[in-house]
Amino acid sequence: xxxxxxxxxxxxxxxxxxxxxxxxxxxxxxxxxxxxxxxxxxxxxxxxxxxxxxxxxxxxxxxxxxxxxxxxxxxxxxxxxxxxxxxxxxxxxxxxxxxxxxxxxxxxxxxxxxxxxxxxxxxxxxxxxxxxxxxxxxxxxxxxxxxxxxxxxxxxxxxxxxxxxxxxxxxxxxxxxxxxxxxxxxxxxxxxxxxxxxxxxxxxxxxxxxxxxxxxxxxxxxxxxxxxxxxxxxxxxxxxxxxxxxxxxxxxxxxxxxxxxxxxxxxxxxxxxxxxxxxxxxxxxxxxxxxxxxxxxxxxxxxxxxxxxxxxxxxxxxxxxx
Numbered sequence: 468x469x470x471x472x473x474x475x476x477x478x479x480x481x482x483x484x485x486x487x488x489x490x491x492x493x494x495x496x497x498x499x500x501x502x503x504x505x506x507x508x509x510x511x512x513x514x515x516x517x518x519x520x521x522x523x524x525x526x527x528x529x530x531x532x533x534x535x536x537x538x539x540x541x542x543x544x545x546x547x548x549x550x551x552x553x554x555x556x557x558x559x560x561x562x563x564x565x566x567x568x569x570x571x572x573x574x575x576x577x578x579x580x581x582x583x584x585x586x587x588x589x590x591x592x593x594x595x596x597x598x599x600x601x602x603x604x605x606x607x608x609x610x611x612x613x614x615x616x617x618x619x620x621x622x623x624x625x626x627x628x629x630x631x632x633x634x635x636x637x638x639x640x641x642x643x644x645x646x647x648x649x650x651x652x653x654x655x656x657x658x659x660x661x662x663x664x665x666x667x668x669x670x671x672x673x674x675x676x677x678x679x680x681x682x683x684x685x686x687x688x689x690x691x692x693x694x695x696x697x698x699x700x701x702x703x704x705x706x707x708x709x710x711x712x713x714x715x716x717x718x719x720x721x722x723x724x725x726x727x728x729x730x731x732x733x734x735x736x737x738x739x740x741x742x743x744x745x746x747x748x749x750x751x752x753x754x755x756x757x758x759x760x761x762x763x764x765x766x767x768x769x770x771x772x773x774x775x776x777x778x779x780x781x782x783x784x785x786x787x788x789x
Contacts (some may be wrong), residue, residue, distance in 0.1 A: 469496035470531060470605035470774060473642065474638045477525065478502040481564050485538055485763040490520045492767065492781030496772075498534050502580045503527045511766045529553050529748035532671050535706040536560040536770055540763075543567065543658075560591050562766050569662040574591065578769040580778070581717050582608055582666060587772045595769060596756040599682060600659035600760025601627050604666050605688055609713035610706075612670040615749070621676050622694040626683040630758055651682045657682050670674050690729045691757045699749035708751055714740075716780040719760060727773050728760040729754050736764035759784070 472489060477484050477500040489495050500510060512520035513525065531553050539546045539561065546567040555561060568575035571594065576586040578593040579601065596604070603623055605610055610616050628648070657680055667674045667730040685692075699706070710722045720738040727739045732754045743750040755761050764782055771780050 468537045470494050471496055471498045471537070472529070472536045472770075473498050473501065474538045474540060475501045475529065476545075477601070477777040478505045478513050479540060481762045482538075482540035484563075484758045485540060485766060486510065486514065486734070488518065488763060488767050488781050490517065494780060495536075497521070497523060497528075499523070499528075499530060499767055500525055501527065501529060501774060506648075509552045515776055519682055528697060531555045531559075534559055536774075538766055538770075539563040539565065541565055547573075549698075558591065560593070560770065562593045562714045562767055562769055562773075563597055564595045564762055566597065566658060566662075567666050568592070569596065569600075570665065577662065577666065578741075578765065579604060579666060580638060580768055580772060581605060581714065581720050582767070584772060587769055588775070590773065593769045593773060595762065595766045597658060597662060597753070597758040599680075599693075600662050601626065601691060601761050601765065602668075602691045602738070602753050602755045603663055603695065604658070604758045605755075606693050606695045606751045608666070608670060609710045610697070610699075610749065610751070611667045612672055612713070613698055613709055614671055614673070615701065615709075616674075616676060618698055619677060621678045621695060621697055623693065624681045624683065625691060625693045626685040627691045627757055628687045628689040630689045631734065645756060646686055648684075648686050651681060652684060653682055655679055655681075665769040687723055687729075689756055689758055690733050691755050692729050693753040694750065695756060696748045698747055699744070700747075701749075703742060703744040703749075706744065710742065719782075725753060731778070731786050732760070734759070735786045736768060737786075 484591045503523045505525040510523045543566045546563045546565040575592040575594040576590040714720045719736045727741045736759045738755045741752045
């Protein structure tokens, strides 16, 4: 029997990426796709690459009954109002891709599978992590749990593709701004820091470090590259053993002893991690696709966990190395 699924706010980048996954998910039937701005339009008019895949039409009507799962792809700040205005059945799984419930309020659990798999499996309300937050947490979680990241601050840089800014246009998302350009924004104040610190305190109750995060806008479409480092006394081999043990049961996070690059993860739900030891510092690289492991792919992964399905169902995707 198919899982009847709805996508609310399906016209944006994350909504479109989610639909690309769900139309081919073997256990899913999409009941309806919601958008106030695109109501009455066929799916392929808004997401042209989906022509021939489905005859779905956008609606501005929300049906709260006879759906098994609902994905909220609404702008930040709108999901909490949507939940107040719409009451779903108790057993309906709701996965929110905004920031609204990442503090685990209103019965939501934080949906980072590598850290909170058991909580996701037993919950009907899941707050999907942010894209930068996913890359940073997966880069540092084993070291944080082991208490290795001492000192006053963790130093982290990250660069993200233009799709990370969403579909709405702004001065810094135009091609003429992004092309042949790199720029920094939200220096040390990025909104994802709150959820990152929350997870790190759950992994290690004594975690009090500042996270000095430098986020960059990249001149590419999709992907996130994270570099983090801190003073560390253990050897590189010991660090690799620790990371490989931490992620030994992870479906999509892989520790590579070879150098990694961004193209290995683009169009996949993978996170790749590589370690180096230089000048007394443990340096960690992590790479994800911001729209997949950083958003819609991870949301489908969470759906699979919540429904006790194969964790990789609908997510066997190929990278674009060439």
